[in-house]
Amino acid sequence: MQVTVIIRPTPEEVARLTFDAGQRIVFGRGPGCDVRLPDTSVSHRHAYLCAESGEFLLFDEGSTNGTLVGGVRIAARASRIVRSGDVIRMGRMSVELLMESVPVTRDVAASTRDLALLILERELGAAGADTATAIRVVEGADRGQCVRLSEGSSGCTIGRGQECDFVLADVDASREHARIYLQGDVVTVRDLGSKNGTWVGAVRIASDDDVVWRGPAMMRVGKTVLALDRPVHEALARIERAQDDRIELEEKVTLNSISQAAATPLPVPVPLGKPSRTVDGAIQPSTSRIPRMTAPPSHGAPSRWVVFETMVIIASVVVLVLSLAGLVWLLHG
Numbered sequence: 001m002q003v004t005v006i007i008r009p010t011p012e013e014v015a016r017l018t019f020d021a022g023q024r025i026v027f028g029r030g031p032g033c034d035v036r037l038p039d040t041s042v043s044h045r046h047a048y049l050c051a052e053s054g055e056f057l058l059f060d061e062g063s064t065n066g067t068l069v070g071g072v073r074i075a076a077r078a079s080r081i082v083r084s085g086d087v088i089r090m091g092r093m094s095v096e097l098l099m100e101s102v103p104v105t106r107d108v109a110a111s112t113r114d115l116a117l118l119i120l121e122r123e124l125g126a127a128g129a130d131t132a133t134a135i136r137v138v139e140g141a142d143r144g145q146c147v148r149l150s151e152g153s154s155g156c157t158i159g160r161g162q163e164c165d166f167v168l169a170d171v172d173a174s175r176e177h178a179r180i181y182l183q184g185d186v187v188t189v190r191d192l193g194s195k196n197g198t199w200v201g202a203v204r205i206a207s208d209d210d211v212v213w214r215g216p217a218m219m220r221v222g223k224t225v226l227a228l229d230r231p232v233h234e235a236l237a238r239i240e241r242a243q244d245d246r247i248e249l250e251e252k253v254t255l256n257s258i259s260q261a262a263a264t265p266l267p268v269p270v271p272l273g274k275p276s277r278t279v280d281g282a283i284q285p286s287t288s289r290i291p292r293m294t295a296p297p298s299h300g301a302p303s304r305w306v307v308f309e310t311m312v313i314i315a316s317v318v319v320l321v322l323s324l325a326g327l328v329w330l331l332h333g
Contacts, residue, residue: 001021001099001100001101002018002019002020002021002099002100002101002102002103002104003018003019003020003021003023003025003049003056003097003098003099004016004017004018004019004097004098004099004100004102005017005018005019005025005035005095005096005097006095006096006097006098007035007037007093007095007115007119008087008094008095008096014115014118014119014122015115015118016105017034017035017105017108017111017112017115018102018103018104018105019034019104019105019108020104021051021056021099022051024048024049024050025048025049025050026045026047026048027042027046027047027048027049027088027090027095028042028043028044028045028046028047028061029042029043029044029046029239029240030044030045030240031113031240033045033046033112034108034112035095035112036112036113036115036116037090037091037093037095037116037119038116038117038119038120038235038236038239038240039091039092039093039239039245040091040239040242040243040244040245041064041065041090041091041092041093041244041245041246041247042063042065042090042091042092042093042244043061043062043063043064043065043090043091043244044240044244045061046060046061046063046067046090046091047059047060047061047063047067047074047088047090048061049082049097055081056081056082056083056097056099057079057080057081057082058074058079058080058081058082058088059074059077059078059079060074060075060076060077060078060079061077062076062077063076063090063091063244064091064244064245064246065090065091065244065246065247067088067089067090068088068089068090069082069086069087069088069089070086070087071089082097083097083099084097084098084099084100085097085098091245091247092247110185113185114184114185116236117185117232117233117236120232120235120236120239121232124231124232124235129231130231131231131232132148132149132231133148133149133182133187133228133229133230134146134147134148134149134228134229135147135149135156135158135166135180135219135226135227135228135229136226136227136229137168137224137225137226138218138225138226138227139223139224139225140168140170140222140223140224140225141168141169141170141223141224142168142169142170142224145166146229147165147166149180149182149187150182151182151183151184152182153181155179155180155181155182155190156179156180156181156182157176157178157179157192158173158177158178158179158180158221158226159173159174159175159176159177159178159192159194159221160173160174160175160177161175161176163176164176164177168221168222168224170221170222170223170224171222172196172222172223173194173196173221173222173224174192174193174194174195174196174222176192177191177192177194177198177221177222178190178191178192178194178198178205178219178221179192180213181210186212187212187213187214187228187230188210188211188212188213189205189210189211189213189219190205190208190209190210190211191205191206191207191208191209192207192208193207193208194207194221196222198219198220198221199219199220200213200217200218200219201217201218213228214228215228215230215233215234
């Protein structure tokens with residue numbers, strides 16, 4: 001049994017990554033994650049999935065915007081059981097989990113990077129941005145000139161000759177100086193036996209040898225210095241360096257524990273009631289009711305207690321009057 005992650009930034013499926021069921025699968029936008037989700041609403045390490053006691057548990061790693069399963073949020077640093085077919089939302093990104101018997105993905109690190117680039121390329125393209133890989137002159141007589149690279153076996157030839165794909169006005173460049181290839185995500189440079197050599201960064205390329213050209217390094221041909229423009233790669237790097245983007249989630253928020261297959265809200269405490277335990281040991285709130293206050297007596301007919309008090313008061317007054325009368329009689333007797 002393997003775990004397949006289907007990434008769905010939109011209802012349209014983008015791609016799948018399949019992992020061994022015993023592997024811990026880390027989700028996030030950081031370059032070290034197994035499933036890279038290129039969006040600033042996703043934390044660098046957002047969540048991870050692991051197998052435990054025959055179940056699959058999804059842990060939130062204290063993410064900024066939380067992890068939701070089926071619209072229900074997992075508490076920070078807590079987990080819940082997930083099953084095949086569950087849809088997980090992390091920030092603005094959504095993935096679907098499938099537990100199935102299929103071959104695992106080879107070279108997961110490269111595959112998840114390519115997938116992140118594909119997602120960004122679609123988003124940038126939809127926004128009208130130019131996503132093409134290009135080479136641009138940053139120093140030399142042709143400064144500001146650029147040419148797009150296209151995938152293919154022929155590559156892009158650079159040199160002083162008019163037959164080249166990128167013609168340079170540099171007398172120190174050979175007629176056919178170097179050739180640049182774009183194959184998928186990889187850009188390589190080959191020196192064509194030039195007189196003054198071809199440099200990528202601080203390394204001179206041997207004739208007829210292929211060297212991978214990565215963005216930060218510059219390429220030098222004669223007195224011309226060229227840069228590699230990769231808008232999608234640059235966008236991915238900016239997203240990875242950015243701070244988490246807080247978003248508002250409209251889904252209901254409840255707490256989950258490791259043993260819960262579905263989230264349930266915490267019970268509301270009931271005052272003056274003792275908790276009771278169920279067979280499985282879970283504490284349940286007492287159903288004892290709060291004592292009610294006795295209603296005050298109405299102002300209608302007088303009660304027996306009121307009549308008795310009135311008679312006592314009258315008798316006390318009569319006794320007091322008789323006592324005073326007896327005192328007066330004794331004084332004048």
